[in-house]
Amino acid sequence: MVNVLLLRQPSEDVADSYKDHFCKAGYHPFSLPALETVHINLGILSNIIRDGLKAKGFIGLIITSQRSCEALGNAFKLLKDEEAGICGAGCMIGEMKTPFQSLG
Numbered sequence: 001m002v003n004v005l006l007l008r009q010p011s012e013d014v015a016d017s018y019k020d021h022f023c024k025a026g027y028h029p030f031s032l033p034a035l036e037t038v039h040i041n042l043g044i045l046s047n048i049i050r051d052g053l054k055a056k057g058f059i060g061l062i063i064t065s066q067r068s069c070e071a072l073g074n075a076f077k078l079l080k081d082e083e084a085g086i087c088g089a090g091c092m093i094g095e096m097k098t099p100f101q102s103l104g
Contacts, residue, residue: 004029005030005032006030006032018031042074046078060099063102
C-alpha cells in the first residue's frame with residue numbers, strides 16, 4: 001500500500017470519511033495534526049462581555065464552532081479571574097439575557 005500523509009486532526013467521534021476514502025482507493029492514510037488553535041482577542045471579548053453586549057452595540061451573540069465556544073468560555077474565565085468585584089457576580093449571568101445562538 002502507498003502511504004498518504006494528511007495534515008489534519010482526525011475526528012474521533014464520527015466515522016472518518018477521509019480514512020475510509022483513501023483505504024478504499026488502496027492507500028494507507030496517516031493523519032498528523034499540524035495545527036494548534038490559539039485564541040486571540042480574548043481581552044477584547046472579555047471587555048465586550050463585561051461592559052455589556054447591548055452597550056457595545058451588539059444585539060445578539062452567535063457561536064459558530066467548538067473553538068468559538070471555547071474562546072467564549074476562556075473570556076468568561078478571564079473575567080472571573082480578573083476580579084469578581086469588577087462587575088459583580090450577576091453581571092455575566094445577566095449578559096446571557098442577550099439573544100444567544102449556537103450553530104453547528
